[in-house]
Amino acid sequence: MLSLDELLDCxxxxxxxxxxxxxxxxxxxxxxxxxxxxxxxxQLGRWLAxxxxxxxxxxxxxxxxxxxxxxxxxxxxxPQVMATARRRVEGVRTYRTRDLHELDRWRHGxxxxxxxxxxxxxxxxxxxxxxxxxxxxxxxxxxxxSPRSLAAILDRTRARxxxxxxxxxxxxxxxxxxxxxxxRLHDLIDAxxxxxxxxxxxxxxxxxxxxxxxxxxxxxxxVEADSREWHGNPQARADDAERQALLEAAGERVIRVTWEQxxxxxxxxxxxxxxxxxxxxxx
Numbered sequence: 001m002l003s004l005d006e007l008l009d010c011x012x013x014x015x016x017x018x019x020x021x022x023x024x025x026x027x028x029x030x031x032x033x034x035x036x037x038x039x040x041x042x043q044l045g046r047w048l049a050x051x052x053x054x055x056x057x058x059x060x061x062x063x064x065x066x067x068x069x070x071x072x073x074x075x076x077x078x079p080q081v082m083a084t085a086r087r088r089v090e091g092v093r094t095y096r097t098r099d100l101h102e103l104d105r106w107r108h109g110x111x112x113x114x115x116x117x118x119x120x121x122x123x124x125x126x127x128x129x130x131x132x133x134x135x136x137x138x139x140x141x142x143x144x145x146s147p148r149s150l151a152a153i154l155d156r157t158r159a160r161x162x163x164x165x166x167x168x169x170x171x172x173x174x175x176x177x178x179x180x181x182x183x184r185l186h187d188l189i190d191a192x193x194x195x196x197x198x199x200x201x202x203x204x205x206x207x208x209x210x211x212x213x214x215x216x217x218x219x220x221x222x223v224e225a226d227s228r229e230w231h232g233n234p235q236a237r238a239d240d241a242e243r244q245a246l247l248e249a250a251g252e253r254v255i256r257v258t259w260e261q262x263x264x265x266x267x268x269x270x271x272x273x274x275x276x277x278x279x280x281x282x283x
Contacts, residue, residue, distance in 0.1 A: 001045055003052045004032040029053070030089055043067075043074070048111050050079035050092045058083040059105060060113040061095060062122050068108060069116055071138035082114060101156055116145045117153040124162030124169070132165060133174040134183050140176035141200060147173070175199035181225040182213055184262045189214070192270040195279040197223075205250045210243055212252075219277045222247055226256040253277075 002010075007017050007026075017034070020026045027039040030053035035041060041049065047068060051058050059065075061082040066072030079092050086096045104118035114122065116139050124132050139145050150170050157163060176199055177183050189197065197216045202209050214223040224244070244254050255276055261269045 001029070001048045001052065002034055002036060004034070007034065030092070044109060044111065047079050050081050050089065051112055053089045053092060054081045054083040054087050054094055055085065058112065059100075060111055061119060062114075062126075065113045065119040066123060066135060068111060068113060069119070069139065069144055070142055071116075071135050071144065099158075099160075103156070104153070115153075117149055120145075120150070121153055121157065121160075121162065121166050124166035125160075126162070127165075129165060129169055132169045133172065134177070136169065136174040137177040137183065137186075140174070141178040178213075179225060179227060181227050181257075181259050181262060184259070185214055185223060185225055185257060188262055188266055188269060189273075189278075191266075192273065193281050194270075194273060195281045197278075203247075203250075205246050208246060210246060212247065215252075216277075216279060219279060220252050221276055221278055222252050222254045223273070224254060224256045226258045 004014075004017065008014070012020075017026065021028060021034065026034040026036060029035050029041065029049040033049050033053045035045065035049070047060050047064060050064075051060055059082045060068055060079065062080040063072060063075070063077050064080040067074050067077070080095065081089075081092055082095050082097050082100065084097070084100075087094060100114075100118075104115050106113055106115045113119070120132070120135060120139065123135060127135065136145075136150065140147075147170070154163070154167055154170075173196075175186055177186055178200060182199070186199070195216065197214045198212075199214060200211050201215065202211050203215075204210075212222040213225045215221065224240070244256075247254050253276060255272060257269055257272075
């Protein structure tokens, strides 16, 4: 994916660029942006083309950035680009900004993009509290950010849409969950007034690195999110059974909770946790 300026920097003339486009060696994606060799674009190619079409200094942002980082579900959104000057590009949603700090710029997978923290701050203007918490949780589980980094952007950001929601959700301490079922378990544990457990904190057992979904260390109690993928994949079933055996052999008690149990049988599931010794919150 090359812009016209990049093609000119390679030594081509404008006439040569037009000639190669006519022969099918270059394929116009946006005005001044060409795919090389073939017109088929991956999602990454679409995002990169959109950024290049919006001019120097532009960055992928908002939902598109969240999908690129992997903490938002991939959906068929028009690319969203933050630019220093408003420019109309067909099929691209552009946002003009004057308060972008240099620390808010990043490059991920070869594409200029707002940092994870700035992306989440921008998303806070449109996501619900729950949606933002889950995005923060997923970004942490992917090791893309940390509570300290998430807080640091507030120190250099003044009043803007979504800032209050961002600060409020961050203050609640969103855990580093990795799936919708883990999110649901977090909601259940919180609503059941249980003490806050650890989420996805590694353990070393017999030289193996295991990552329990939820664990109360003092009680040596583990809760595993028993997802539909676990039921449908024989290899995953075998791996999880081996992991559970290792945890139990090391003295951990393991409770498996399915999506149905976490959603349709909340009271029963809370009773199971209580009976297993899950501690109650003291606050």
